[in-house]
Amino acid sequence: MPSDSTTDSALDSSLESTLKSTTPPAATLLPIVVLISGAGSNLQAIIDAKINDDLPVTIQAVICNRRDAPGLLRAQQAGISTELVEQAQYATREDFDAALQQCIEKYQPALIVLAGFMRILTDAFVNHYRGKTINIHPSLLPAFRGLNTHQRAIDAKVTEHGTTVHFVTQELDGGPAIIQASVPVYPNDNTAKLAQRVLEKEHLIFPLAIRLIAEGRLVYTNNNVYLDNQPLQEPLQYPDP
Ligand code: GRF
Secondary structure (H helix, E strand, O other), rough: OOOOOOOOHHOOOOHHHHHHHOOOOOOOEEEEEEEEEEHHHHHHHHHHHHHHHHHEEEEEEEEEEEOOHHHHHHHHHHOOOEEEEEEHHHOOHHHHHHHHEEEEOOOOOOOOEEEEOOOOOHHHHHHHHOOOEEEEOOOOOOOOEEEEOOHHHHHHOOEEEEEEEOOOOOOOOOOOEEEEEEEEEEOOOOOHHHHHHHHHHHHHHHHHHHHHHHHEEEEOOEEEEEEEEEEEOOOOOEEOO
């Protein structure tokens, strides 16, 4: 189930020059774990970027909270270790997050990638991995935090919608944004059509954000995001087609 992956030629000059900036790529591979709950198309985009575009990461494990998630099969087909941590097995949210943390620690990741992980995490968990957890959200944050973003965008009659990769903080979908991509919203759109249009952009920007972190160029520290040692004041914008 391959997904699209980006090439430099797809980028406009400003983002392209950012991505090609001076710092050489790190020689080592960043250990990551990917947390999923569902289809895993973003996971697939990361796998494909590693295979096709030398994304400098090693995917230590895919951790899933739903036994029937199709994304588990994608991981297995790629030869990646999988782990199931099911919420039904735990009495409280705190217990679940403690088990999740214990599972993650087995793999010693430098970055935790929430790729469609449909679970609100406790403050304790988020704080433990602060600066080391990123999420992809299907809206142009800060617009439409939370669920059902595509229908809410249609209902709000916005003409532009999209997706954001951001660092995870205690504020739901509120952590500092790294990169965004926009799509048009057409008058005859339905949720499925709009979701598919957004998803195609997600598959492009998620590997880009992971690459910047893996290359040591993008860091979140002391409540600030830095790109090439400069504060990132606004999220990077993936160019319109
Ligand atoms: C994506 O739309 C993502 O933005 C949201 O959940 C969806 C996951 O899709 N957080 P997939 O499982 O990666 O296909």
